[in-house]
Amino acid sequence: MSREDYEIVIGLEVHAELSTKTKIFCNCPTEFGAEPNTHICPVCTAMPGALPVLNEKVVEYAVKAGLATNCEIETFIKKNKKNYFYPDLPKSYQISQFDRPLCKHGYVEIEEEGEKKKIGITRIHIEEDAGKLNHNEFNGESLVDLNRAGVPLIEIVSEPDMRSSSDAENYLRKMKSILEYIEVSDCKMQEGSLRADVNVSVRKKGAKEFGTRTEMKNMNSFRSIVRAIDYEAQRQIEVLEDGGKIDQETLRWDDVSGRTFSMRDKEDAQDYRYFPEPDLVAIRLSEEYIQTIKESLPELPESRKERYLTQYKLSQKDAKMLTNSKYMSDLFEQALEICKNAKAVANWLLSDVSRILNEKEMEPDQIPFTAEQLAKMIELIDKGTISSAIGKKVLEELFENPKDPEEIVKEKGWIQISDEGAIKEVVMKILENNPQSIVDYKAGKDRALGFLVGQAMKETKGKANPQMLNKMFLEELNK
Numbered sequence: 001m002s003r004e005d006y007e008i009v010i011g012l013e014v015h016a017e018l019s020t021k022t023k024i025f026c027n028c029p030t031e032f033g034a035e036p037n038t039h040i041c042p043v044c045t046a047m048p049g050a051l052p053v054l055n056e057k058v059v060e061y062a063v064k065a066g067l068a069t070n071c072e073i074e075t076f077i078k079k080n081k082k083n084y085f086y087p088d089l090p091k092s093y094q095i096s097q098f099d100r101p102l103c104k105h106g107y108v109e110i111e112e113e114g115e116k117k118k119i120g121i122t123r124i125h126i127e128e129d130a131g132k133l134n135h136n137e138f139n140g141e142s143l144v145d146l147n148r149a150g151v152p153l154i155e156i157v158s159e160p161d162m163r164s165s166s167d168a169e170n171y172l173r174k175m176k177s178i179l180e181y182i183e184v185s186d187c188k189m190q191e192g193s194l195r196a197d198v199n200v201s202v203r204k205k206g207a208k209e210f211g212t213r214t215e216m217k218n219m220n221s222f223r224s225i226v227r228a229i230d231y232e233a234q235r236q237i238e239v240l241e242d243g244g245k246i247d248q249e250t251l252r253w254d255d256v257s258g259r260t261f262s263m264r265d266k267e268d269a270q271d272y273r274y275f276p277e278p279d280l281v282a283i284r285l286s287e288e289y290i291q292t293i294k295e296s297l298p299e300l301p302e303s304r305k306e307r308y309l310t311q312y313k314l315s316q317k318d319a320k321m322l323t324n325s326k327y328m329s330d331l332f333e334q335a336l337e338i339c340k341n342a343k344a345v346a347n348w349l350l351s352d353v354s355r356i357l358n359e360k361e362m363e364p365d366q367i368p369f370t371a372e373q374l375a376k377m378i379e380l381i382d383k384g385t386i387s388s389a390i391g392k393k394v395l396e397e398l399f400e401n402p403k404d405p406e407e408i409v410k411e412k413g414w415i416q417i418s419d420e421g422a423i424k425e426v427v428m429k430i431l432e433n434n435p436q437s438i439v440d441y442k443a444g445k446d447r448a449l450g451f452l453v454g455q456a457m458k459e460t461k462g463k464a465n466p467q468m469l470n471k472m473f474l475e476e477l478n479k
């Protein structure tokens with residue numbers, strides 16, 4: 001049997017840090033990147049006698065996330081203690097939710113090559129993050145930083161509905177985009193504010209039962225998730241083909257060697273000895289409360305995409321790519337307030353801007369220039385002040401040293417030559433230097449014209465107006 005005879009089954013547990021100003025049970029700031037152990041207090045460091053108080057915003061954000069992913073909202077909030085021992089967890093239990101998660105039975109829709117598919121959400125619950133261990137490579141010590149302890153999280157558990165690594169990537173991208181749109185998490189994967197535990201199993205095609213799953217913890221890049229799933233599925237298939245069986249275990253993905261390593265046996269719910277947290281009272285949410293949040297939900301990626309199709313006549317693909325990132329599509333809409341050419345703005349964002357982002361390994365929210373600057377650059381092209389070839393150079397400059405494009409163009413002397421006399425001068429010079437091209441053109445080789453225009457562009461460092469060049473070359477050649 002080969003790989004084609006197996007089906008891959010994937011379920012994701014996504015952890016998103018909520019962007020509330022303060023932690024879940026105390027007033028410490030949640031801000032990332034502070035000096036170790038400066039955002040701490042008796043509550044989040046678990047001093048004896050310190051009592052937690054639930055941050056109301058956390059409930060609001062979690063309800064938002066549930067509503068945006070089509071979940072039912074539980075109106076009765078109860079917290080549990082999840083017991084385990086680890087040096088980054090000073091209380092030796094995590095406050096989480098067990099039998100009554102805040103949200104359940106939702107779904108999000110993903111799309112691949114025009115085909116839509118629903119991925120079920122089993123549950124979303126509220127919990128707190130743990131601290132962080134900083135390992136010192138030189139002397140083997142580990143230092144504990146508790147700034148992250150008590151940062152609010154939601155855990156979004158999917159149904160095992162994904163069937164390929166690209167399903168998993170699409171799902172996670174969709175989830176990230178929804179959370180960004182509703183502004184409950186900044187979803188910065190490089191800072192760990194969005195991370196996923198990836199559960200993978202395989203089974204023979206047509207089999208009714210799922211295979212045994214393994215789980216890879218805390219993955220925080222799309223690329224490694226895709227690689228890890230493909231590797232792990234292949235590994236499981238080989239084990240089964242060799243007559244072996246899959247152990248249910250927790251694995252660690254190693255990006256450098258490109259393989260998974262066994263970490264520990266998988267723990268069960270009973271290992272955590274869940275019990276109700278007696279220091280927090282249960283809360284009942286009113287229907288009005290949930291309704292108010294529902295009404296406050298902003299436009300979500302899916303409906304924004306539909307709007308772009310009709311309002312700006314964009315293609316499905318372009319509309320999807322633009323609206324995937326809230327930041328990108330906000331930039332698009334802001335630019336349109338200045339420059340009305342929607343097609344051009346979309347093209348610039350999806351081709352050259354996206355290419356540069358890719359090369360620089362940057363995310364859209366790291367774009368250094370403003371929508372106004374982008375719009376002005378496009379206007380300069382539309383007005384004929386610069387050619388689109390120069391536009392590309394202006395864009396590179398906007399990434400390096402963002403300022404008013406008009407100023408950039410002036411400083412660099414990039415203004416397009418549209419003066420007839422100047423264009424004529426160039427045309428005559430190029431014709432004089434390329435007598436063979438004239439002969440070729442007259443012999444019916446149309447390519448010669450393109451060559452001459454190219455030479456003229458080179459001569460003027462891309463500044464000559466290409467339409468005028470074309471026209472004038474034709475006039476001269478046909479004389």
Ligand code: ADP
Pocket residue numbers: 009010011012013157158159160161199200201202210211212213215267268269
């Ligand atoms: P735990 O915390 O023990 O990992 P959860 O119920 O929180 O358990 O999460 C289990 C995750 O594993 C879910 O996302 C679920 O879809 C996924 N899953 C369950 N069974 C399988 C399976 N056989 N193959 C792949 N994924 C699975």
Ligand code: ZN
Pocket residue numbers: 023026027028039040041042043044045150
């Ligand atoms: Zn604190």
Ligand code: MG
Pocket residue numbers: 013197215
């Ligand atoms: Mg798990």
